[in-house]
């Protein structure tokens with residue numbers, strides 16, 4: 098399958114989880130992939146597994162100076178990007194009273210500023226017919242305790258789907274979003290929760306899910322590939338929820 102032959106895909110946060118799985122899926126479909134992560138070690142490890150059609154850039158989505166260097170760093174490998182998946186991220190969860198100013202800034206810097214300026218940096222090297230996909234969350238559809246800051250930041254990303262789509266129409270670039278439910282990734286490792294707390298959360302959440310299982314990263318990857326492909330050529334400004342029905346069924 099060579100649906101993405103001669104295409105270059107840029108994925109923020111591609112060392113793990115959905116970003117890594119999406120990188121694998123694009124490579125399996127003929128693309129060349131550039132991924133980012135916050136450390137040389139995680140980037141190198143991912144590139145070792147992804148193989149010759151992947152390159153990595155160390156870049157922190159929460160650090161504006163890193164984002165402003167992205168275009169130049171990408172140009173060391175390619176002069177164009179056909180697909181941009183803005184995916185890097187995590188949450189810090191806790192009640193309103195426990196949120197610190199620094200937690201708030203960390204999450205908004207990475208998810209809101211990070212998404213906006215990554216797209217701003219990449220747009221000049223995205224040709225007509227390109228595609229942008231933003232990673233949001235099903236949480237924007239519900240109202241989950243302890244997730245106010247993360248959900249608000251993702252709601253801003255959700256809003257970008259429509260405003261960016263509107264602006265990118267004249268460039269013939271499609272913009273869409275993927276909204277994951279509970280997916281089996283390393284996301285909880287960045288939250289400050291202990292291993293026991295993470296295991297406890299997974300055990301408590303699983304029975305509440307419509308299909309009694311977390312989603313697989315590959316189920317997000319396949320949705321991203323669909324949105325980026327010619328099969329989605331008339332899909333623009335929408336978000337596909339991939340949460341096993343969690344936000345839609347009782």
Ligand SMILES: NC(=O)c1ccc[n+]([C@@H]2O[C@H](COP(=O)([O-])OP(=O)(O)OC[C@H]3O[C@@H](n4cnc5c(N)ncnc54)[C@H](OP(=O)(O)O)[C@@H]3O)[C@@H](O)[C@H]2O)c1
Pocket residue numbers: 109110111112113114115116117133134135136139140156157158159184185186187188207232233234235276277278279280281282283284285287
């Ligand atoms: N898992 C879920 O249930 C779920 C549900 C809804 C939405 N999401 C969203 O899905 C996206 C991917 O998360 P995941 O679940 O796949 O988690 P994951 O397995 O922890 O992967 C996160 C990826 O993002 C990278 N990353 C994290 N912070 C970064 C930063 N500041 N700058 C650059 N890269 C960064 C990590 O790389 P390094 O560690 O190498 O930096 C890693 O490659 C996130 O935006 C998350 O909010 C997740």
